[in-house]
Amino acid sequence: MDTYKPILSRREAGLIFALVAVVIHIWAYIQLFRQIPAWVLRLSLSELVGATSYVLMAALLESLFIAGLVLLVGLLPARRIPEWLKEPFTTALAALFLAGALWTGVLVIYRDDFRSVPAIAGWIAGLLATCAVFTFLVLRVEVITRLWKKLMERLTLLSNLYLAIDVVAVFIVIWRNLSI
C-alpha cells in the first residue's frame, strides 16, 4: 500500500515560508519607511510605535496566509510529481512565487494603469513569461540553481529576524489594547 508522502519535506516547507516572509516584509518595510517622515510630524512616539506595530503584525499575518497558500501545493503527494521535477521542486516553487511577487508589486505600484483589458492581458503575459524564465533558469542553469539554493538557506536567518520583530509588534498591539 502506498503511504502518503508530500512532495515538500518540513525543511523545504520552512525554506519556502522564509522566502515568502522575507519578500512580504521587505516590501512592508520599504513602504513603511516612506511614511516615517510624515508620521514623525504628526504622531507622538507612542502612536508611532503603535502604528508600526500594527503594520508589522499585518505583515506577519500576511506571511502566514500567503505561505499557507503557496505550501498547499506542497501537500501534493510525491508520487504525482514527475521524476524530473521531484528533486528541484522546492527551487521551482520558490522561483514561481518570486515571479508572482514581482508582478504583484508591479500591479500594486502601477494599479491605475491596469484598468484596460490590453493592460491586464499584458500583465498576465508578463507574469507567465517571467514564471517560465525564472523556472527555466533555476532548473536548467546549474550556477543559478546553486546560488538560488544558497540564497534560500540564508533567507531563513533573515526571516527569523523579521518574525522576531513581528512577535514584539504583536505584544505591543496587545498591550495597547489592554491598557488604553
Place this chain on the structure above:
Amino acid sequence: MNKQISRRDFLKLAGLGLATAAGLGQAAKLRTLASPFSSQATALRPNILILVFDSLSALHLPVYGYQRNTTPNMARFANRSLVYHHHYSSGSFTSPGTASILTGVYPWQHRALHMHGTVLDEFADKNLFSLTPSEYYKAGYSHNLLAVSLMAQFKKHIHLLKPTRDLSLMDPQLADRLFSKDANVAYWSEQLALRGNGDDPPTALFGGLIYQASRWLQKRIATRPIQADFPLGVPNLNDIYFILEDAADWIIEEVSAMPQPYLSYFHVLPPHEPYFPHKDFVGVFADHYKPLVKPESFFTQNFSSSDLHRAQREYDEYLAYADHEFGRILDALEEQGVFDNTVVILTSDHGQLFERGIHGHVTPVLYEALIHIPLIISVPGLAKRQDIQTTTGNVDLLPTILSLTGQPIPDWIEGQVLPGLGGAENDQRIVYNMDAKSSPKVGPLSSMTVSIHRGSDKLVYYQRYRNYSDGNELFNLKNDPDELHNQAPEKQTLAAEYVNLISEKIQQHEKAGRH
C-alpha cells in the same frame, strides 16, 4: 394708629414676598443665559442640536448672496434664525475645523493639524462633550472619519457615538471592530497596510490586492440597488458608501427619541466631493452662470477655468440635493415642535475652493470660499430673523453653548460668546484661521498659512513654503470681496501690525504639547 394685619393679608404679603424672592433668584440665574428664550425651563436647559454639512462654503448659499438657488431650505431655516454673515472656520479642512468647534481653541493650541489628526491629549477632558452639564444626553455621528477620529478621543463623555458604518451601505473597515480601544492608531495603520497613502502603495503586498478585490465586490453588491438613483455614482469617501437619506431619517428619528436635555453633534458628508447628487438634482444648474475667473495662485493645482466651473456646478447640484434632505429634517423638526426647546445650529467645518487653479480644500491657501462658512442658529422664542455682521469664528461655538447651558467658560477657551446669544458685537474682533499640515504636532510650528480677519481687513501670512516669494496678502473685504487686489505693498505698516499679532500667537503656543 396700628392696624392689625388679618390672616388673609398676611398670606397675601407672604406670597408676594416669596414670589419676589423667587423672581430675584431666577433673574440672577438668567444673567448668563440668552435673552430670547421664552420659558424658564428652556432657558436653563435647552436641547442643543448641531448639524454640520462638510465642505459647505457660505459663498455658495443664497442666504449669503450666491447667485444660484442652491439652498432654499437653508434659507427657510435662516428666516427663523440668527444668521452670522462673517463666520469663519479656523482651519481649511475637517480635522482642524472640527477640532476647533469641539474645543473652542485654534489649531495652534489643539494641534489637530493633519489629515486624520487628533487633538492633544489634554483636550480629552476639555471639549464640548465634557464641559456641557452631565445631565445632558450626548450623541454624535459623522460620515467623515476625520471627525470620527476626533470624537473618539472624547468618547468617554459621549453616551452615543454612532459608528459611521451604521448609516453606510458598506464599510470595509476592520480597525474599529478589532481594536476599538486603540481605534485611531489602528485605523491609520489599516489605511496604510490595505489602502496605501495617497500615491504610496499599501504595505501589504498581497493583502492590499485582496482587500481591493473584496472591496470592489462589496461595492457592487451594496450599490447596485440604488445606482439608477445616483447616475454619477453613489456618494462615498474613503470606501464608505452612503446615501444622505439614511442619515436624515436617522437624525429625525433620533431627535424625537433622545432623552432630554440632549447635546447632539451630527456631521454629514455632502457637499464634500465626490459630487454625486440624486438624479433629481443632476443638471439643475446647467445655466449660464459663469463665476469670476481669478488669477492663478502660486499654489495652483493646474485646474483650468472650465474645469473649475464644471466642478463648481457639480458641487452646487450636490449641495442642492443636500439641502433637500436638510429640508426634510427641517420639516420634521417643525412638526415635532423641536424648535420650541432646542437651539438648532447649522454650520460647516470648512468651505470649498474653485478658483485660482485650485479645486477642493487640501491646499495651503485660505481664500474666503474655503474658510467663510455658514452659521445659522435658531433659538426658542426668536420671533424673526436677525442678521449679525460681526466677525465670528468656529471657536465661538463652545463658549456660546456653555453660556446657553449655564456653564462657566474656562479661561483657556479662545472663542467668545456669539453676539445675539449673550456676547457683544465688536467690529474690531479678531478671528484667525490657519493651515499647518507640514508642521509637527508638538512643538514649534514650521511652514504654515495663517489669516487674520479684523473688520473688513484680512491678512494672509505665509511662512516657510519652498520657493514661495510672493509675500503676504492684505485685502479689504468690503471693497474687494473677491480678494483680487493685494494691498500689502501699499499698507506695509498695517500688514506688519497683523503679522506681529500672528507671530505673538504662534510664539505663545510654540510649546503646545510639550510638558
